[in-house]
Amino acid sequence: MPKTPHQDRRTTLTNGELRALDAHWRAANYLTAGQIYLLANPLLTEPLTGAHIKPRLLGHWGTSPGLNLVYTHLNRVIKARGLDALCVWGPGHGGPAVLANSWLEGSYSETYPDVTRDVEGMARLFGQFSFPGGVPSHIAPQTPGSIHEGGELGYSLAHAYGAALDHPDLLVACVIGDGEAETGPLAASWHANKFLDPVYDGAVLPILHLNGYKIANPAVLARLPEPELDELLKGYGHAPIHVTGDDPVQIHRALAEAFDRSLDRIALLQRTARQERGNERPHWPVIVLRTPKGWTGPAWVDGEPVAGTWRSHQVPLAGVREKPEHRRQLEAWLRSYRPEELFDAEGRPTADVLACIPEGARRLGATPYANGGLRTRELPLPPLDDFAVPADKPGVTLHEPTRVLGGFLAQIMRDTATRRDFRLVGPDETASNRLDAVFAASGKAWQAQTIQVDEHLDRHGRVMEVLSEHLCQGWLEGYLLTGRHGLFSCYEAFVHIVDSMVSQHIKWLKTSRELPWRAPVPSLNYLLTSHVWRQDHNGFSHQDPGFVDHVLNKSPEVVRVYLPPDANTLLSVTDHALRSRDYVNVIVAGKQPCFDWLSLDQARAHCARGAGIWDWAGTENGDGDPDVVLACAGDVPTQEVLAASDLLRRHLPELAVRVVNVVDMTRLLPREDHPHGMPDFEYDGLFTTDQPVIFAYHGYPWLIHRLAYRRTGHRNMHVRGYREMGTTTTPFDMVVRNDLDRYRLVMDVIDRVPGLGVRAAVVRQRMADARTRHHAWIREHGTDLPEVAEWTWAG
Structure with missing residues (x-):
């Protein structure tokens, strides 16, 4: 039985805590702006000149102050409460903020020893950001503590829930940008709380960050009156806590109280479920954080308002190399953080800056949950001989290949019942795809209302069904990237819905394979069935075999595609895929009766040859x-x-x-x-x-x-x-x-x-x-x- 989280109620900050939080936040803001602009003179020890500025200014400032604020306050509660935590950073191009914070906590220098936590390392941190041969402007595999590619929006909350599944002692915070909140996948992800088991899963704390604008337009949720947004989030089954303002002292106090209230509520909900076995569906907290876009940056540039508007989305001052007035504004902006109070003469963060940072693996950039291969255990796969079908003569007997596979998957479910590190996901198709044997080993995860005619619903189930391919994909990606195993079963024609998501995951795996510090993670395995040739009854709308074409366009070191011709080859291929690491395996197999062509031994040999x-x-x-x-x-x-x-x-x-x-x-x-x-x-x-x-x-x-x-x-x-x-x-x-x-x-x-x-x-x-x-x-x-x-x- 997982432990009950520690409950430690705190609602006010001492002056010392407030000073330390503000120092850390200012330091993170300084480092974030420095990455966007500076190539040299990282501590501003001399007047800023054009030679100190990068020739190309790339990056995104607008969302970064809010991300820095959240990172700072997560540090406080993690340290105070002794939490194991992970954060998924949804805003697409918040890369410089997360890099700044991981450098401050020391995890970046541990991962990349040449980027030391001093003035030389600060110069390298600044110089490499969004620079040839350096690191991307968005959160990426190169970012310590990350499991979420920031290049595309919509998937942060699904990833967060996937990471929390079967990790009962983990808090997964998820920052959702107000632009991302407008996407379809994110909108569906609010329903993931109906599948989160408070007994065996961890907790997800969504933080909806509303700064008012996207690239050039206002954000929908940011323009909703607070009572209307409050009703929306309550309708999703959350208990909202609002934090609004632009005064740093007031925001620090309000956000600290919001985090404490949220974590106290999470602790209470988990304790009730784990000790008292309550059956009421939890209403988990969500923090709604409203701060200005580009907060603390230039208020006006060339006579136009910038801070608090869409103009601060990327680079608020674009002409700093050529325009002396812009350069003076940049220097004044950077000096407004008072870097001389935040870093000593050698560029090392001061004691106040470091006061709220947790230690060791509890730092967000050092959490082993974000380097899932470190936590992966070999999946206990049963002998294929126990499930193989007889094929004494080819082409005489028939079996439904996926039904045969269902028995194999059911045994995996049984063998992982205690360790809980295998899940089957799919869009309401497990039984349709003939995999329903798994229900004898595990029911379907479900925390919402049940009625008498329902079948196989289970508060502690590990089969995940929701009629959103996006959500299934996001759950499984978060689950795999934090070190567990799984399989995504889907109708062949409709897996195209996640074309873009699998592209991002393939890019993640390709880059991760090039980073020696990232341990290999279990592969993303697709079983595509109800395929084109046996969708004769549903017709043209259900007939599309093109996902294979899409995947085979991607990085060859990552992608694999298998078309097993019968039940025994399907068993052999699936066994291989579930053992593999760092791949995307696509398996296409029918669910209708199919001739048995090969015995199991023949199937193994044939699959080993591939052709x-x-x-x-x-x-x-x-x-x-x-x-x-x-x-x-x-x-x-x-x-x-x-x-x-x-x-x-x-x-x-x-x-x-x-x-x-x-x-x-x-x-x-x-x-x-x-x-x-x-x-x-x-x-x-x-x-x-x-x-x-x-x-x-x-x-x-x-x-x-x-x-x-x-x-x-x-x-x-x-x-x-x-x-x-x-x-x-x-x-x-x-x-x-x-x-x-x-x-x-x-x-x-x-x-x-x-x-x-x-x-x-x-x-x-x-x-x-x-x-x-x-x-x-x-x-x-x-x-x-x-x-x-x-x-x-x-x-």
Whole structure:
């Protein structure tokens, strides 16, 4: 049972505490502005000149004073209460503020020893910010204590809740900018409090920072009257605490009281749940902090108001190298923080500046929760033999691959019931995707009202379902980046909703892999099912296999894509993905009955190869090259290729056919383009250099051409796949409409094997007639041709 948080009520500050908080805040503001402007003279020991200023001024000042204020006050409560805490900084370009604070607390110098906590290190801190070879202007993997990429808005609160899940002793503060608060993902994230378990999860403290403006426009929530905003947040299930003003002394006192009230309430809610086992859904606190945008910066520039307006969003004084008046304003601004009181002659922070900073791993920049690989434990994966399906003969028995996988995932849930470091997330589709075996091991997380007809809802459940792909993705990213494991199950067509989110996560992983101090974290694993070829009942709107294309455009050292053709290969691929680190693994597998092609041992060997010849499926005798290669990737394309091979065996027995199945799509790339890529000699041995290749692919056919365009035999490759010919129809009609069916594949072979066109003209005509019969049959009977529906592999 997790411990009950310590409760320590404080509502007032002593003069000494107030002085220390203000000193820390001023120091952070000084360092923030210095990063935006200064290349030299970091302590202003001489009058400011144009040579001291960066040639290009980049960065964002407007949100930074508020972030510095929050960081300062988080330091106070963490130190006073002995908290383990993490903060997710939502405002996109608050990078200089967080860097300033991590330098002040010493965690930055520990991470980057050359940026020492003295005048030389301060000069390096300033010089590297948003400078070639330096660090980005936003919060990024290079920032100690961060788990959240600041380059795109909308995901901070979902990340915060993901980090808090199954971390019962952790406080996750989340600063939400008023621009970010307008995004759809953030709006949905307010509902995450209905899924947070006060017994086994930590607490999330949202801090809604309203400074009035975005880049150029007013922010919606900042213009709501306080009573209206209060009602909105209460409607979301929060207990709001408002802090408003621009007087530093008043703000320090009010914010200190707000933090104490919030943390006292959190402690009470958790104690009630953990000791008294109360069933009432908690109404967690939220702090609404209203301060001016660009607070403490220049009030007026060139006759225009700046502080408190949108003009302070980025660089309030843009012409400081060229305009003496701007330079004088900059110097006066920097000196207004009284740096001589904040840093000694060697540039070291004074005792007052450091007084509120916690020690060791409790510093926000040093928390191990933000370097999740340090906390990751190996996932206890059960033996695959316990879940494999028998496949004594290929293509005879059928199983639903995802239902088989559900048993495997259920056992993982059981084996992690005590340690609680595995979650399954998805948008209300766990049962639909045939993974409902997991409910025997864990219910669905739910803190809201329940009624008698509900099923599988559980206050302590670890299956997360909410009809927002954004929220599922954000939860899982926060969960993984703080050191736990998980799987995201989704309908294939609708995972596109998180295209931008996965791009950001891939960028995060790519950069993190280049930082030796960041330990590898568990991979982000997607299971995409209810896929394009079996969405015949839902129709065109549910048919889109393009997520694979999107992911394969990204950093090759991070991305992996698997198309297992049956249940045993799905087990093998998933086992591999769950063991991996620092990847984004995309697995596409069907949930409908699918032929069992490979035994478990065969599946393991095939998955290890990533692509291989299925010699039992072809007709070549090993004497020279085959006449044609039938290649396939994906469960339905594999079935159609095997059926086409069966037809060729019966109608053209003299033809030497090779069947190649691809389970790892990145194997098609050259070795120099991807770590899994095949060298040319291996690719040529598999696909030949001069024989026709008919490739049946699960998704858009042009992807295969893009992956293989540099191969010697690419000119001989003809790819069939999804061509946006979708509708509500029968399963087999989907492949016919897109020319991926067995009859079309046989026709392609006849058309492309030299000399076969004339010799096999009768066979080709029979194949075309079969397609015609199919069209007539489905319109009369509403089902597929018996020869298709009842087909099994007879080889």
